[in-house]
Amino acid sequence: MSEVASVLFGREDIRRRIEELGRTITGDYEGRAPVLISVLKGGSVFLADLIREIRLPVAVDYMSISRYGGAAESMGRVRIVKDLDEDVGDRDVIVVEDIVDTGLTLSYLITVLESRHPASIEVCALLDKSVRRIAPLTIRYRGFECPDVFVVGYGLDFQERYRNLPDILAVQDVPALTADPDLLVPLFVETAPEGSAQPPSESAPEGNRG
Numbered sequence: 001m002s003e004v005a006s007v008l009f010g011r012e013d014i015r016r017r018i019e020e021l022g023r024t025i026t027g028d029y030e031g032r033a034p035v036l037i038s039v040l041k042g043g044s045v046f047l048a049d050l051i052r053e054i055r056l057p058v059a060v061d062y063m064s065i066s067r068y069g070g071a072a073e074s075m076g077r078v079r080i081v082k083d084l085d086e087d088v089g090d091r092d093v094i095v096v097e098d099i100v101d102t103g104l105t106l107s108y109l110i111t112v113l114e115s116r117h118p119a120s121i122e123v124c125a126l127l128d129k130s131v132r133r134i135a136p137l138t139i140r141y142r143g144f145e146c147p148d149v150f151v152v153g154y155g156l157d158f159q160e161r162y163r164n165l166p167d168i169l170a171v172q173d174v175p176a177l178t179a180d181p182d183l184l185v186p187l188f189v190e191t192a193p194e195g196s197a198q199p200p201s202e203s204a205p206e207g208n209r210g
């Protein structure tokens, strides 16, 4: 595809894995109504697909955090920029994350959430970069083990770009992407689903689009 990045987990593999995760969660939480919490922004794409594979009356809620420097420098401590809308006391909580890397951010968040006395709290992460783990963490539901490479797509960004790529790509040449953050923009066309990059149809008159 490119020397800079290549597909690590394709959209079809992602879809199938999320179907399995949804089925497992549905079985494990039978008779209950868990609240799924996503940490903005990366986890929101995964959450949107995951909830549609869970056959239970789930609630969703979002948190937005900002880091004091990198995860390691801050030891995971974060400032809550947007807190949950709902009280999680006595609720079954599932924290949905795109990727767990050092685990510092998530273990800090779990401490914060536990202080609110939920009935239970589990983690569902699409990607687990377990070789980089610093803070021990139990990931009850895990999509894929992720090698120690920088990844983008399916919610994951590089400088706020590429969250909308349907596949997850491994970036082999991070310095090249740092030098030109738009380097992978051509992939939006190359990786588009069959037939989606058509020229505008004849029925849409010139100058009257969008």
Ligand code: IMP
Binding pocket: 042, 071, 076, 097, 098, 099, 100, 101, 102, 103, 104, 105, 106, 149, 150, 151, 152, 156, 157, 158
């Ligand atoms: P950590 O587990 O506290 O180190 O931080 C996890 C967060 O770092 C994730 O929620 C992502 O936002 C971000 N992150 C870690 N690895 C990657 C990656 O390979 N690509 C994009 N974002 C990443």
Ligand code: MG
Binding pocket: 039, 040, 041, 042, 043, 098
């Ligand atoms: Mg994130």
